[in-house]
Amino acid sequence: MAKHKTPLLDQLETGPWPSFVSDLKQEAIKRAKNEKGLELQIPVDVVEDLLGVLELSYKHGRTHWKHGGIVGVFGYGGGVIGRYNDQPTMFPGVAHFHTVRVAQPGGKFYSTEYLRQLCNLWDLRGSGITNMHGSTGDIILIGTTTPQLEEIFFEMSHNMNQDLGGSGSNLRTPADCIGQARCEFACYDTQDLCYNLTMEYQDELHRPAFPYKFKFKFDGCPNCCVASIARADMSFIGGWKDDIRIDAEAVKAYVGGEIKPNGGAHAGRDWGKFDIQKEVIGLCPTGCMKYENNKLTINNRECTRCMHCINAMPRALRIGKETGLSILVGAKAPILDGAQMGSLLVPFVEVNPDDDYQAIKKVVESVWDWWMEDGKNRERLGELIKRQGFQKMLEATGIKPVPQHVKEPRSNPYIFWKEEEVEGGWERDIDAFRKDHLR
Amino acid sequence: MEQAEAQEKIVEALKLKLKTKSKFYFNDLSGILDMKPREAKKYINKMVEDGILEYWSSGSTSMYGLPGTGKQAGAENED
Missing domain, CATH: 3.30.413.10 (Sulfite Reductase Hemoprotein, domain 1)
Known part of the structure; x- marks a missing residue:
């Protein structure tokens, strides 16, 4: 049985879309079971208390989080954001609930091994709740206590070749x-x-x-x-700087229906025959394209690089060479x-x-x-x-x-x-x- | 300017203002040192490293303060 009753949050689960409330409840059960037998370093009921304080915030129409804090890892003025609760007696599991920002890999190229390492670390030393990814693009690990911060940073920097990201008045994680x-x-x-x-x-x-x-x-x-x-x-x-490269044969193939436009996207329904005039030429924002006598021409001086024609016919049109x-x-x-x-x-x-x-x-x-x-x-x-x-x-x-x-x-x-x-x-x-x- | 001189200026100025505030923007500190931000940063980084100053962050904005000052350090048992 849940630690706190959450009737308002429960309503959020009734919509047709996936609910973060369901995810949190699932994580709360997982932590309570602790099937891996981890020596959990922060309270086992952290997620239960998070649900409880969120319910209370909905009830009051006010946040119960205080603003910021002094926590961090040695030498870093970013990457950790102190979060404290103003009802620590009612919700001791989230009395300290700091956020850790982690630099995501370039292009978000993950290996499953890396993701497992990260989640194992966060199950042990944090709440297990992640935000992949924040609006800046970085990995956000939500909810840990002050004594865990240096431990997490040591593990990441020594065993995962991983740095923290940016927060505060810093350059943020690129x-x-x-x-x-x-x-x-x-x-x-x-x-x-x-x-x-x-x-x-x-x-x-x-x-x-x-x-x-x-x-x-x-x-x-x-x-x-x-x-x-x-x-x-x-x-x-x-x-x-130079011209869009045109493969005339491929243009003909698009017009003839041999190649699907937009890389085959939007294929779930019949949109009719590909119409180059309507779907490409007519949508060019500067009107710099013509398709006459089965030949496509582009006045490249007027092109604003909107990418629409290239997106629609990627096999026929390619970016220029002087990039x-x-x-x-x-x-x-x-x-x-x-x-x-x-x-x-x-x-x-x-x-x-x-x-x-x-x-x-x-x-x-x-x-x-x-x-x-x-x-x-x-x-x-x-x-x-x-x-x-x-x-x-x-x-x-x-x-x-x-x-x-x-x-x-x-x-x-x-x-x-x-x-x-x-x-x-x-x-x-x-x-x-x-x-x-x-x- | 020597590091010790910069440190003395900062600590003195911040202590004088402690009655009204305990957290300061970076620009306040570079203003006290009367230096361009990039130059001031070298001294301020060293002061943080030496424990003379500490960071405070709301998550979106960062500030600096003398360790243990202000209400929050005591309230959160972080002092």
Whole structure:
């Protein structure tokens, strides 16, 4: 029988979707049975008490968690988040219920052996509850006590070759897409760049000195599978400079129905014959494609790399050969001041592992220098850009304005001329002007 | 600036403010040292390593304080 009655939580299980309440109840039973005979290092009824306090929070309409704490592992200012309950007598199992953030592997490539190791560790020294993955992308282990923290960290760092992730005013755990390991759309090696920057910026990851959180995300192409454009303070999105490669024979095969569009996705129902005009040409956002006399042509100068045509006909169309990435800045979720999408800072940069990605690191560090000095406490980069202006960031980073920086020509430009940049300045001979322009 | 001098400045300034607050943003500390953030970070990291300062984190924001100060350390039996 359950330790606490949970009538409100029970209602959540009645919907048609999978319920986290059912998962928690299942975990509570598993811990109580302890079939493996583990010497559980935190209270056996931790999950029961978690259900109890959650029920109470629903009943009161208020949280019973206090805000933050001083716990951590030696030398690290992130990766552990102190969580304490304000009803420790009623729910002793969750009096301490700290969160541990763990850096996920690049592209989330797991082995079953690694996952078993991780779960065994967390069953022994934590609640057994995991969040795979948090919105930052990392592994989140929910619920342990203070004495277990160093033990968990020792086990991870010595026996699992595993580091903690970022939390607080740190560089957060960088996240990348699966990249060139499995995806032919990837324009650069996301995992290599992600790993390189993670190692380069260890101090920023583990020792907080930023005004607030800062997220890197790496997308190999504009499909943006890790949603960097919406969620990362600095997103690295793959792209190409030259032309989309067209295989004319494969285009014909798509039109003739020999190859299924969209890689065979949406195959659960009959959508009718593939219509290249309606499904590809007509959906091109810049109207830069034509299909005439059984021949597909693309005006690549007008292409915005939206990826739709490549997604629809991946055997016929391929990314260009001159690949690199674009850097966007300032995206964030709506905690303060509303959600923001990333703004384009560097339209195209070659990705060069041979020089240790120096061009990219130069941009990263100049942005950080500006934000660390001018950012207010708890101000994200995107909010600083809004407050001081995109142009101020260009000055701070030494990046020259280019047409791609202008958001909406003639209505809301980011870039304004300064007097010293204009021939003759702002002063003019009004009499000379009036000769050609009557009042 | 020597590490000892930086430490003295920080401890003195933080103790003066203890009546009103016990947790400080990184920018408060770099302001006390009158240094750019990157330069100040070297001194502040060392102070954490030496146990002169300790981290506090809400999960989203990090702050610094003198060990054992503030209400929370006592309340959670973490001091």
